[in-house]
Amino acid sequence: MxxxxxxxxxxxxxxxxxxxxxxxxxxxxxxxxxxxxxxxxxxxxxxxxxxxxxxxxxxxxxxxxxxxxxxxxxxxxxxxxxxxxxxxxxxxxxxxxxxxxxxxxxxxxxxxxxxxxxxxxxxxxxxxxxxxxxxxxxxxxxxxxxxxxxxxxxxxxxxxxxxxxxxxxxxxxxxxxxxxTKDEPKQYEERRCDYCMAKTKHEVVVMPKVVTRKRRWLFKCTECNHERWLQPYRTVAESLY
Incomplete structure (x- = not known):
């Protein structure tokens, strides 16, 4: 039943x-x-x-x-x-x-x-x-x-x-x-937030459309709402997360 x-x-x-x-x-x-x-x-x-x-x-x-x-x-x-x-x-x-x-x-x-x-x-x-x-x-x-x-x-x-x-x-x-509307794929990677290392698997949204003249991307933690502008290079991003 x-x-x-x-x-x-x-x-x-x-x-x-x-x-x-x-x-x-x-x-x-x-x-x-x-x-x-x-x-x-x-x-x-x-x-x-x-x-x-x-x-x-x-x-x-x-x-x-x-x-x-x-x-x-x-x-x-x-x-x-x-x-x-x-x-x-x-x-x-x-x-x-x-x-x-x-x-x-x-x-x-x-x-x-x-x-x-x-x-x-x-x-x-x-x-x-x-x-x-x-x-x-x-x-x-x-x-x-x-x-x-x-x-x-x-x-x-x-x-x-x-x-x-x-x-x-x-x-x-x-x-x-x-x-x-179909469920859209998540635009994030599960990483530790560099501001909250004690908490794991925070969702970090990568927003490549938000680009300044200095070619920086916005990375935002959806759980604690911290933000950081980063250069769009994977090596730089990985060093911080």
């Missing part, structure tokens, strides 16, 4: 909060276990509660439409929620309910290890990034704890506010463009 299948079983049996008393079915994440992107929403709605799958109701149809519009195949992504059970009357989940599900979302992210995590809506934004005012910050890539997060609206918001449809589509186009 795959680790994510095991997590799904734990979600279905979970009784960590009072939502287990009102739900029909708990809703674990679903999708490609090797996805480059994880979409994270708030919580299941009525249709999700009935079927036990994420984003199969009106918000799910809106998400499908926007994914198709931007050329992202739903079969290639993984979709989940911060809270795995439906809050009564689709209210906003409480902090206790979010905290009860924290381990599930953390495990999903760790196991899949995606290229980027798409945070949809205020609840996911607040839980994963401590963020506020998504209207001002949507369409941006945020880095936290070594991971990349993409911030956007929840698809359900476009149902109640049609003006957000084009904004959400534009956000998803940015996300699709990011997913299309």
């Amino acid at each position: 795959h680790k994510l299948e095991s997590i799904a079983e734990n979600v279905r049996e979970c009784q960590k909060c009072e939502l287990c008393e009102t739900r029909i079915k708990a809703v674990p994440g679903k999708g490609n276990f090797d996805a480059d992107v994880i979409f994270v929403g708030e919580a299941p709605g009525r249709n999700e509660d009935i079927h036990g799958e994420p984003f199969v109701g009106a918000a799910g149809k809106r998400l499908d439409m926007i994914l198709e519009d931007t050329g992202i195949d739903r079969k290639d992504v993984y979709i989940t929620n911060i809270v795995k059970c439906r809050p009564p009357k689709n209210r906003v989940p409480s902090k206790k309910e979010e905290e009860s599900c924290n381990d599930f979302i953390k495990q999903e992210i760790e196991i899949i290890n995606p290229k980027i995590i798409c945070v949809m809506g205020n609840t996911a934004y607040g839980t994963l990034l401590d963020g506020k005012e998504i209207t001002k910050n949507h369409g941006k890539i945020v880095e936290k704890d070594g991971r990349k997060f993409f911030v956007t609206f929840h698809p359900a918001a476009t149902i109640y506010n049609q003006k957000l449809v084009e904004e959400l589509k534009e956000d998803f186009r940015k996300l699709a463009k990011f997913l299309e």
Whole structure:
């Protein structure tokens, strides 16, 4: 059994909060276990509660439409929620309910290890990034704890506010463009930083495009941020690192 299948079983049996008393079915994440992107929403709605799958109701149809519009195949992504059970009357989940599900979302992210995590809506934004005012910050890539997060609206918001449809589509186009970019080869050699000899394997970026009239190149340690201008001769560089 795959680790994510095991997590799904734990979600279905979970009784960590009072939502287990009102739900029909708990809703674990679903999708490609090797996805480059994880979409994270708030919580299941009525249709999700009935079927036990994420984003199969009106918000799910809106998400499908926007994914198709931007050329992202739903079969290639993984979709989940911060809270795995439906809050009564689709209210906003409480902090206790979010905290009860924290381990599930953390495990999903760790196991899949995606290229980027798409945070949809205020609840996911607040839980994963401590963020506020998504209207001002949507369409941006945020880095936290070594991971990349993409911030956007929840698809359900476009149902109640049609003006957000084009904004959400534009956000998803940015996300699709990011997913299309291939990982570029690292422009560094693993050497000891001449400023921090006690620490090994610092990444030293060589920036040959930054050349002065005296023909000097910039070498920069990405871990401690020290910089040094050097003549572009390997023997000189090796003598210093």
